[in-house]
Amino acid sequence: MLDSFNQTPFLHSVITIGSLLIFAIGLVGALTKKNLFKIFLSFAIIESSLFIYFIGMHFEVGKVAPILTNEVTEFSTNMVDPVPQAMILTTIVIAIAVLALALSFIINYFKLTNNMRVDEMNELGEDR
């Protein structure tokens, strides 16, 4: 019975549903929260769902990581695709950089206006 769970299409559907759920959680947080800090943390949650989706969809049952070890002694097609992993490594670093920059903007905004809520922003002088 456990073998039927350990199939590539089943695992791909689990990863798809799970990462879409995390995406939905992050989207709801970004749309409904009023605190700037929580909005950007929701964006970080959305990013993590994308990482899970990319890495998970390129996993296939029976394939090993593209690294030579004591057991795996030569490169073959029995290894997973290394390109998505390298690209996600790039994306994680960029996500950290952008999140840190956004948090520094939030800190500066809070120091200037003593306000961190999006619905109370009125720097451009709109009618409310």
Add this chain to the structure above:
Amino acid sequence: MNLKKEIRVSTLFVSLVVSVMTILLLPIFLDFDLTSNSLGSTLLTLNKNQTSSANVVTSVVTYFRGFDTLGEVTILFLSIFGIGLGLDGYKDKLNIFAYENELLKIAVDVLFPLIILFGFYIIIHGHLSPGGGFQGGVIIASAFLLMFLAKGDSFELNHKIISLAEALSGAGFILLGVLGLILADRFFGNFLPLGSVSNLFSGGVIPLIYIFVGIKVSAEITALVEYFIRIKDVG
């Protein structure tokens, strides 16, 4: 606490819309078929002959897509630069996360060199095992974060050394690329002997690139940690 006050109507409405959207999108994503991994298998074949690095992800990041990594490191540098401009420096600021705990204060003297050593191990073995410059750099920065937490205001970084390490490693990274352009076929080309697979001295130019990336990332993330931890104005 009353539940009706906690959840707003707009939250419920947005959650409903997002869940309907997710359910509508699910069939599209579930039908998605994997494209053939011809690029991946080509790179696996190329890696056998060209780089002799045991970790293909490392050789994709530093050798086949080295120019991309240069852009990534540039983005990280620019973002730290922007944070430094915005938060107007670390001078005359107080550490807000200092933690009065004798256990932490004593343990950090033992743990600090070990964590630094572990970070350098991860960086140097990037072409043999999972890990590499970015991961090891973040581990080294976590050692400095531990020092900030334990020592409080009495721990200060030497910013000259950090800027020097960052500048020299960035220059060395680009210098390796230019040397590859001159001595070998392309930017970040390999001009060193390859060695045999799974040795520490193997992979040609890949370990050198990852050592430079690791020093640069550790300096940048350490500066980032200080910017965010030393944030309270004096007085």
